[in-house]
Amino acid sequence: AQKVTQAQTEISVVEKEDVTLDCVYETRDTTYYLFWYKQPPSGELVFLIRRNSFDEQNEISGRYSWNFQKSTSSFNFTITASQVVDSAVYFCALSENVFWKKLTFGTGTRLTIIP
Amino acid sequence: DAMVIQNPRYQVTQFGKPVTLSCSQTLNHNVMYWYQQKSSQAPKLLFHYYDKDFNNEADTPDNFQSRRPNTSFCFLDIRSPGLGDAAMYLCATSRKSGRAGDDEQYFGPGTRLTVT
Numbered sequence: 096a097q098k099v100t101q102a103q104t105e106i107s108v109v110e111k112e113d114v115t116l117d118c119v120y121e122t123r124d125t126t127y128y129l130f131w132y133k134q135p136p137s138g139e140l141v142f143l144i145r146r147n148s149f150d151e152q153n154e155i156s157g158r159y160s161w162n163f164q165k166s167t168s169s170f171n172f173t174i175t176a177s178q179v180v181d182s183a184v185y186f187c188a189l190s191e192n193v194f195w196k197k198l199t200f201g202t203g204t205r206l207t208i209i210p
Numbered sequence: 211d212a213m214v215i216q217n218p219r220y221q222v223t224q225f226g227k228p229v230t231l232s233c234s235q236t237l238n239h240n241v242m243y244w245y246q247q248k249s250s251q252a253p254k255l256l257f258h259y260y261d262k263d264f265n266n267e268a269d270t271p272d273n274f275q276s277r278r279p280n281t282s283f284c285f286l287d288i289r290s291p292g293l294g295d296a297a298m299y300l301c302a303t304s305r306k307s308g309r310a311g312d313d314e315q316y317f318g319p320g321t322r323l324t325v326t
Binding site for chain 2: 130132137138139140141142145186197198200201202203
């Protein structure tokens with residue numbers, strides 16, 4: 096069975112601070128996919144990144160960066176120089192099935208950026 | 211812009227009164243999903259369609275049904291809504307491609323269902 100744990104329920108930081116959201120996953124498959132989604136107050140889940148299990152290269156996209164470590168089964172997400180617009184609930188998700196993309200979500204981390 | 215559209219955004223229904231939520235997409239994706247998200251919880255997959263093939267999750271209650279009359283539209287029918295069915299219902303699509311891991315899910319804005 097697959098499982099995603101986001102231990103941080105809520106985080107608040109002051110604008111311009113850096114913040115890291117943790118994600119730990121469990122799976123028995125050797126091939127799997129990890130995702131981060133952002134859910135702003137409007138409710139829509141916005142895709143941020145997909146990472147394949149065979150690609151441990153970290154990724155940076157603007158103020159966002161992701162650290163994937165198979166040794167610790169973690170896929171952490173860092174926002175640098177946070178902004179008020181970053182306030183949202185962030186979900187980490189895991190997919191074992193290649194084609195159906197059945198996503199198992201973590202419980203989410205509510206991030207509040209204080210102006 | 212290509213997108214996933216859900217109507218209505220807010221739906222109020224009475225206890226036991228059937229309700230239908232709709233989803234349409236202009237992405238021409240062949241897979242469509244329905245998720246239920248209760249307050250402060252993670253989205254939970256109810257079922258998905260690959261083209262016309264329906265795939266139900268084992269723990270999805272019989273009260274929930276779905277129809278996909280064509281590629282663009284998918285409906286979620288709740289036959290007898292209970293108070294516990296109040297939630298956000300999210301529709302998503304993806305494209306089953308020949309390349310593994312190529313197709314992430316695109317979500318609609320959701321329909322928030324209230325049961326009175």
